Amino acid sequence: MNLLITGAWSGAKENVEKLGQMGHKVCFLQNEKDELPCDYDWVEGVVCNGLFLTHDIKKFSNLKYIQLTSAGMDRVPMDYVQEHKIEIHNARGVYSVPMAEYAVAGVLQLYKKQEFFSQNQKLHKWEKNRNLLELCGKKVCIIGCGDVGRECAKRFKAFGCDVIGVNRTLKQIEEFDKIYGLDDIVLAVSDADVVVVAIALTEQTKHMINAEIIAKLKPQAVIVNIARGAVIDTSALIDNIEGIGGAVLDVFDEEPLDENSQLWDIPNVIITPHNSFVSENNVDRINKIIFKNLGGV
Numbered sequence: 001m002n003l004l005i006t007g008a009w010s011g012a013k014e015n016v017e018k019l020g021q022m023g024h025k026v027c028f029l030q031n032e033k034d035e036l037p038c039d040y041d042w043v044e045g046v047v048c049n050g051l052f053l054t055h056d057i058k059k060f061s062n063l064k065y066i067q068l069t070s071a072g073m074d075r076v077p078m079d080y081v082q083e084h085k086i087e088i089h090n091a092r093g094v095y096s097v098p099m100a101e102y103a104v105a106g107v108l109q110l111y112k113k114q115e116f117f118s119q120n121q122k123l124h125k126w127e128k129n130r131n132l133l134e135l136c137g138k139k140v141c142i143i144g145c146g147d148v149g150r151e152c153a154k155r156f157k158a159f160g161c162d163v164i165g166v167n168r169t170l171k172q173i174e175e176f177d178k179i180y181g182l183d184d185i186v187l188a189v190s191d192a193d194v195v196v197v198a199i200a201l202t203e204q205t206k207h208m209i210n211a212e213i214i215a216k217l218k219p220q221a222v223i224v225n226i227a228r229g230a231v232i233d234t235s236a237l238i239d240n241i242e243g244i245g246g247a248v249l250d251v252f253d254e255e256p257l258d259e260n261s262q263l264w265d266i267p268n269v270i271i272t273p274h275n276s277f278v279s280e281n282n283v284d285r286i287n288k289i290i291f292k293n294l295g296g297v
Contacts, residue, residue: 001023001024001025001044001045001064001065002024002025002027002038002042002043002044002045002062003019003024003025003026003027003043003044003045003046003047003294004026004027004028004029004036004038004043004045004046004047004048004051005019005026005027005028005029005046005047005048006028006029006030006031006032006046006047006048006049006051007029007030007031007032008032008047008048008049008050008051008069008070009047009048009069009286009290010282010283010286011283011286011287012028012047013028015287015290015291016028018291019294022291022294022295024045024294027042027043029051032048032049032050032051032053032054032055033054036055040055040059040060040061041060041061041062042062043060043062043063044062044063044064044065045063045064045065045066045067045294046060046063046065046066046067047067047069047290048066048067048068048069049068049069049070049075050070050075052075052076052077053075057076057077057080057081058080063084063086064086064087065086065087065088066081066086066087066088066089067088067089067289067290067293067294068088068089068090068091069091069286070090070091071090071091071092071093071094071095071096071147071148072090072200072201072228073088073090073200074200074201074202074228076088089289089293091285091286091289092146092147092289093147093285093289094277094282094285094286094289095148095276095277095279095282096147096148096150096151097151097279097281098276098277098278098279098281098282099148099151099152099198099226099276099277100148100151100152100154100155101155102226102250102272102275102276103152103155103196103198103224103226103248103276104135104152104155104156104159106222106224106248106270107135107194107222107224107248108135109248109270110222110245110246110248110268110270111132111133111134111135111222112132112133113129113131113132116129117129133220135156135159135160135161135194136159136160136161137160137161137162138161138162138193138194139161139162139163139164139191139192139193139194140152140153140156140161140162140163140164140192140193140194140195140196141163141164141165141166141188141189141191141192141194141195141196142156142163142164142165142166142176142195142196142198143165143166143185143188143189143195143196143197143198143199143208143209143227144165144166144167144197144198144199144200144227145165145166145167145173145175145176145179145198146198146199146200148198148226148227149165149167149196149198149199150173150175152196152198153165153173153175153176154175156194157175161194162177163175163176163177164176164177164178164179164180164188164192165178165179165180165188166179166180166181166182166184166185166188166189166199167179167180167181167182168181168182168199182204182208185208185213186212186213186216189213189216189217189221190216190217190218191218192217192218192221193218193220193221193222194221194222194223194224195209195217195221195222195223195224196223196224196226197209197223197224197225197226197227197231197232198226198227199227199231200227200228201227201228201230201231205231206230206231207230207231207232207233207236208231208232209223209225209231209232209233209236209237210233210236211233211236211239211240214236214237214240214241214243214244215240215243217243217244218244218245219243219244219245220244220245221244221245222244222245222246222247222248223237223244223246223247223248224247224248224249225247225248225249225250225251226250226251226276227251228251229249229251229252229253229254229255230253232249234252234253234263237263238262238263238266241266241268241269245268246267246268246269246270247268247269247270248269248270249263249269249270249271249272250272250273250274250275250276251274252274255273255274256273257271257273
């Protein structure tokens with residue numbers, strides 16, 4: 001297969017020879033926004049992330065295979081892919097563990113007042129804080145019960161939390177005490193101490209976490225977003241953040257987050273630059289998935 005691989009796959013260059021041994025002809029593009037080093041109609045398969053954001057998929061007239069380095073498929077015109085019966089794979093499971101660890105760590109930072117102690121350490125100031133919380137016994141609502149959601153559930157369970165899920169498909173999932181459908185999201189979040197957003201971005205889920213949902217949260221509730229920024233209505237969050245315990249935000253409507261955004265300066269809001277997926281083990285995981293899937297082509 002004529003295969004275009006991009007710099008979105010961190011192990012791309014190191015594996016060109018192996019791909020050749022598998023019978024693939026390889027062309028490499030470091031930056032997905034750059035001009036292709038080959039003709040569009042040469043390409044039969046791609047390993048990429050956001051390639052189709054800047055290169056119209058319709059130009060790839062012979063495309064029959066897509067391997068994404070991301071778990072989300074919101075950067076791909078799925079209607080076109082399905083209509084033209086293009087085989088597509090995502091990076092399911094590659095980033096679930098570090099993202100789940102990030103979710104727990106973010107909540108613990110707020111619960112254990114790490115900002116307070118960090119600032120005092122810089123000042124060489126010895127001062128106790130009597131307002132620390134513990135995770136044990138808290139109710140955690142995870143919106144999106146796929147690989148990321150399930151890994152989150154395992155870790156919060158280990159801290160002694162009750163874990164419920166909100167999912168598109170209403171079925172029992174081992175890691176969750178109870179599953180609610182999307183129509184019952186208000187009921188699910190209203191009793192939660194922690195809400196973790198891990199659902200894929202679609203037209204249905206865009207701004208799913210809106211003013212109505214945020215208003216239903218407990219006064220001490222913490223919301224974590226490790227999905228896509230647009231799942232949360234940012235304006236609604238800013239307007240209502242003082243009514244809840246805090247937020248841990250790794251993704252945003254527009255990235256990078258504008259340096260003038262109010263979010264930067266709101267107390268009890270932790271901001272990271274779409275970094276929750278990072279791990280020293282990701283390269284090995286993605287390599288295994290890519291070669292497993294390409295082996296079947």
